[in-house]
Amino acid sequence: MGEAIVITSGKGGVGKTTTSANIGTALALQGKRVCLVDTDIGLRNLDVVMGLENRIIYDLVDVVKGRCKMQQALVKDKRFDDLLYLLPAAQTSDKNAVDPDEMKILIDDLKQDFDYIIIDCPAGIEQGYRNAVSGATKAIVVTTPEATAVRDADRIIGLLEQEDHIERPRLVINRIRPQLMKNRDTMDIDDITRHLDLELLGIVADNDQVIRATNQGEPIAMDPNNIASIAYRNIARRILGESVPLQQLQEENTGVFTKIKNFFKVK
Amino acid sequence: MNKRQNVTMKGTKDGITLHLDDACSYAELKKELNHKLIESSKSQENKLISVLVHTGNRYLTSSQEEEIKELIRQKKNLVVESVLSNVLTKDEAEKQKQANEIVSITKIVRSGQVIEVPGDLLLIGDVNPGGTVRAGGNIFIMGELKGIAHAGFYGNHEAVISASIMRPTQLRICDSISRAPDEKQDENSREMECAYMNEERKIIIDRLQVLVHVRPNISNLQGGF
Numbered sequence: 001m002g003e004a005i006v007i008t009s010g011k012g013g014v015g016k017t018t019t020s021a022n023i024g025t026a027l028a029l030q031g032k033r034v035c036l037v038d039t040d041i042g043l044r045n046l047d048v049v050m051g052l053e054n055r056i057i058y059d060l061v062d063v064v065k066g067r068c069k070m071q072q073a074l075v076k077d078k079r080f081d082d083l084l085y086l087l088p089a090a091q092t093s094d095k096n097a098v099d100p101d102e103m104k105i106l107i108d109d110l111k112q113d114f115d116y117i118i119i120d121c122p123a124g125i126e127q128g129y130r131n132a133v134s135g136a137t138k139a140i141v142v143t144t145p146e147a148t149a150v151r152d153a154d155r156i157i158g159l160l161e162q163e164d165h166i167e168r169p170r171l172v173i174n175r176i177r178p179q180l181m182k183n184r185d186t187m188d189i190d191d192i193t194r195h196l197d198l199e200l201l202g203i204v205a206d207n208d209q210v211i212r213a214t215n216q217g218e219p220i221a222m223d224p225n226n227i228a229s230i231a232y233r234n235i236a237r238r239i240l241g242e243s244v245p246l247q248q249l250q251e252e253n254t255g256v257f258t259k260i261k262n263f264f265k266v267k
Numbered sequence: 268m269n270k271r272q273n274v275t276m277k278g279t280k281d282g283i284t285l286h287l288d289d290a291c292s293y294a295e296l297k298k299e300l301n302h303k304l305i306e307s308s309k310s311q312e313n314k315l316i317s318v319l320v321h322t323g324n325r326y327l328t329s330s331q332e333e334e335i336k337e338l339i340r341q342k343k344n345l346v347v348e349s350v351l352s353n354v355l356t357k358d359e360a361e362k363q364k365q366a367n368e369i370v371s372i373t374k375i376v377r378s379g380q381v382i383e384v385p386g387d388l389l390l391i392g393d394v395n396p397g398g399t400v401r402a403g404g405n406i407f408i409m410g411e412l413k414g415i416a417h418a419g420f421y422g423n424h425e426a427v428i429s430a431s432i433m434r435p436t437q438l439r440i441c442d443s444i445s446r447a448p449d450e451k452q453d454e455n456s457r458e459m460e461c462a463y464m465n466e467e468r469k470i471i472i473d474r475l476q477v478l479v480h481v482r483p484n485i486s487n488l489q490g491g492f
Contacts, residue, residue, distance in 0.1 A: 197375050
């Protein structure tokens with residue numbers, strides 16, 4: 001029986017889809033059977049980030065409406081041997097094409113076949129959000145150090161706390177710009193974690209390679225040397241229950257800082 | 268007529284107190300009250316007199332109470348000051364109890380959430396920006412207040428707000444609103460503070476300790492120590 005984790009943020013543009021793709025990829029790299037589910041019906045992106053757009057035949061709405069079997073709609077990622085699949089969102093319908101009950105049945109069905117189901121939630125707190133959380137038992141809240149993103153994350157955590165079937169969400173702070181944070185131009189990691197009162201699952205530095213990888217349709221987590229990739233791989237390890245101690249997180253944190261510094265020096 | 272009177276009138280220096288018997292029927296009481304008022308209003312001069320009505324152990328529904336008040340008001344120089352009674356309905360008792368109770372909650376009040384209590388609120392946790400706490404009475408926050416707090420929500424201007432760390436977006440007491448200053452303040456001076464309304468109905472923020480002087484009746488400890 002698999003675990004369904006919803007990746008959500010409230011605000012758009014903080015990196016939910018990138019985080020979903022990379023956590024999914026990193027879990028598959030650890031040998032887990034993973035299914036990525038894109039619930040952003042009408043504005044699908046996850047297939048593009050994964051580079052699987054041209055393989056889509058059926059989508060999530062087709063499965064829910066019984067127009068095809070689940071196996072027909074799942075898109076297999078060729079880079080992995082039968083470990084990573086994507087259930088794409090429909091592009092021609094909207095969020096109301098599916099309701100939370102149907103979604104829960106779909107996710108429960110996927111739990112039979114996969115170790116992890118990573119649900120990419122759309123921005124907002126409306127129907128799309130309700131669909132995305134209905135089948136999940138765990139949640140990861142993604143935020144950036146910006147005040148707007150933190151405010152929306154706070155709102156979404158409040159809503160997640162009202163869902164009895166979801167455990168206490170965990171936090172990923174994305175797109176950290178160490179220099180700004182050091183100058184106190186953005187909230188720092190402690191501020192955000194304390195403000196939102198969540199367990200910190202991981203931090204990801206802002207990195208140009210991530211954008212390049214996204215545009216090429218190859219998740220950054222495939223690259224063993226990139227700092228953001230290592231961050232996503234660490235997140236996956238923590239999801240698997242490996243205890244990466246807090247000190248190590250701090251070290252990793254300073255590691256990120258020095259690496260970036262060195263990077264600029266070399267240039 | 269030797270019958271026991273159902274309505275007795277007593278003059279005090281503040282006006283008249285009307286004692287209404289609680290054993291007779293309501294219809295009888297109304298009739299007698301009317302008689303009595305007509306009788307006495309003849310003898311009175313044209314000055315406004317305030318009337319205190321005491322209904323003893325009789326329970327008056329709100330419409331009956333209104334009828335009695337109306338009856339008295341019709342006599343041109345009488346004003347009903349208040350209606351007192353020894354009895355309460357369970358509902359009213361429950362409401363009174365709630366309004367005098369401290370409700371304690373451990374929670375982080377997050378953006379978009381509203382917590383409302385009829386009496387005092389003791390919040391063990393923070394109020395995040397965009398979150399709101401409301402209370403009919405006082406608000407005591409053990410954590411950091413970063414959102415909106417509204418004390419004395421039903422019109423109690425004596426209500427106070429206190430917080431371990433006071434950084435609200437807005438404070439409201441009764442019908443008065445004060446907001447955080449636009450310029451950033453230094454971070455350390457906002458600890459253990461309270462807000463109350465002064466005589467000019469302006470919200471004042473001060474050290475927690477001043478409450479001892481400005482709102483001594485928050486204490487409800489019986490006896491000395």
